[in-house]
Amino acid sequence: MNFDINNIIRTNIKNLKPYSSARDEFKGEASVYLDANENAFGSPLATSYNRYPDPMAYAVKTRLSQIKGVPPKNIFLGNGSDEAIDILFRSFCNPGVDNVIIVPPTYGMYEVSANINDVELKRVNLTADYQLNLEGIAEAIDKNTKLIFICSPNNPTGNSIHREDIETLLANFNGIVVIDEAYINFSRQKSFIQELTEYANLVVLQTLSKAWGLAALRVGMAFASEEIIEVFNKVKPPYNINEASQQLALEALQNTNQVNDWIKETLKERDQLVINLKNLDFVLDIYPSDANFILVKTTAADAIYNFLVENGIIIRNRNKVELCEGCLRITIGTPQENQTLIETLKSYKG
Ligand SMILES: Cc1ncc(COP(=O)(O)O)c(C=O)c1O
Numbered sequence: 001m002n003f004d005i006n007n008i009i010r011t012n013i014k015n016l017k018p019y020s021s022a023r024d025e026f027k028g029e030a031s032v033y034l035d036a037n038e039n040a041f042g043s044p045l046a047t048s049y050n051r052y053p054d055p056m057a058y059a060v061k062t063r064l065s066q067i068k069g070v071p072p073k074n075i076f077l078g079n080g081s082d083e084a085i086d087i088l089f090r091s092f093c094n095p096g097v098d099n100v101i102i103v104p105p106t107y108g109m110y111e112v113s114a115n116i117n118d119v120e121l122k123r124v125n126l127t128a129d130y131q132l133n134l135e136g137i138a139e140a141i142d143k144n145t146k147l148i149f150i151c152s153p154n155n156p157t158g159n160s161i162h163r164e165d166i167e168t169l170l171a172n173f174n175g176i177v178v179i180d181e182a183y184i185n186f187s188r189q190k191s192f193i194q195e196l197t198e199y200a201n202l203v204v205l206q207t208l209s210k211a212w213g214l215a216a217l218r219v220g221m222a223f224a225s226e227e228i229i230e231v232f233n234k235v236k237p238p239y240n241i242n243e244a245s246q247q248l249a250l251e252a253l254q255n256t257n258q259v260n261d262w263i264k265e266t267l268k269e270r271d272q273l274v275i276n277l278k279n280l281d282f283v284l285d286i287y288p289s290d291a292n293f294i295l296v297k298t299t300a301a302d303a304i305y306n307f308l309v310e311n312g313i314i315i316r317n318r319n320k321v322e323l324c325e326g327c328l329r330i331t332i333g334t335p336q337e338n339q340t341l342i343e344t345l346k347s348y349k350g
Pocket of ligand 1: 079080081082083107151155180182183206207208209215218219220
């Protein structure tokens with residue numbers, strides 16, 4: 001691998017002088033703050049939010065650093081990991097010139113972000129068993145390929161991507177390999193976070209939206225080399241993680257036991273749901289899952305989806321997604337919700 005960030009960063013971003021906020025220019029404690037045009041009286045709320053938050057969310061990063069074993073300087077926080085995905089495009093891909101590779105079926109935002117940023121998208125489909133087509137990827141790479149997105153465990157298929165295949169990409173690609181680990185807490189596989197010191201071209205995405213139960217707070221993480229994180233911090237909006245989210249995330253991050261219990265319960269429920277679904281005659285296949293959802297191949301995806309909607313149960317219809325024909329994606333719910341789903345499905349007459 002011959003990775004040099006100077007070869008891939010956009011020139012305008014390299015030369016960018018980032019916005020310097022009031023809170024960037026004065027750090028420390030003072031008794032009177034008249035520097036940021038805030039309302040000095042307070043907020044019309046029980047809690048005061050009249051002051052701008054820490055632009056770097058340092059307290060949250062420090063706590064994450066303890067949990068993940070990665071220094072704060074290697075952590076970027078985004079308004080959801082979707083923001084980190086967008087910032088990857090804006091930092092490294094010249095609109096109308098560069099391209100990125102995705103490996104469908106996969107998470108939809110890589111494509112949307114590419115389109116928003118006017119960046120060409122190359123699709124190299126996963127194989128029939130939802131693994132990487134390494135030869136196809138090697139053929140698709142050209143001198144303008146900046147990013148390769150790998151989602152593992154993959155959404156919507158649920159499986160993890162073979163570690164050795166990802167390592168092959170990391171070792172041979174001169175651009176950035178993005179590994180989206182949104183569902184890693186449910187996986188039997190190890191995170192790639194520990195490989196950051198090994199690969200300068202690695203960006204790992206994680207989120208507080210899934211196992212951590214904080215989707216509404218919009219806190220996503222990117223882990224990468226210090227030089228990549230510095231670029232993200234230059235490009236991000238100054239106060240991208242709001243104060244309520246910072247405070248609540250920090251509080252939630254003390255509660256690892258609760259989250260670990262939920263993960264265990266989710267995995268138990270996943271196993272049970274698989275057993276129950278297998279008994280239904282319109283279920284053709286259930287793909288192995290390392291995530292908090294399962295992909296189920298059925299004889300009549302659209303009809304089953306509509307039937308569930310009529311009964312107030314919403315799942316994700318993936319029937320129109322290439323390589324997922326006939327498939328429904330079902331999130332693992334509480335025991336009660338899963339029971340309701342199964343009871344309802346038993347009453348489906350195809
Ligand atoms: C694979 C994957 N990555 C990222 C996200 C977005 O996460 P966030 O809520 O952190 O923006 C999702 C959400 O469904 C996802 O499935």
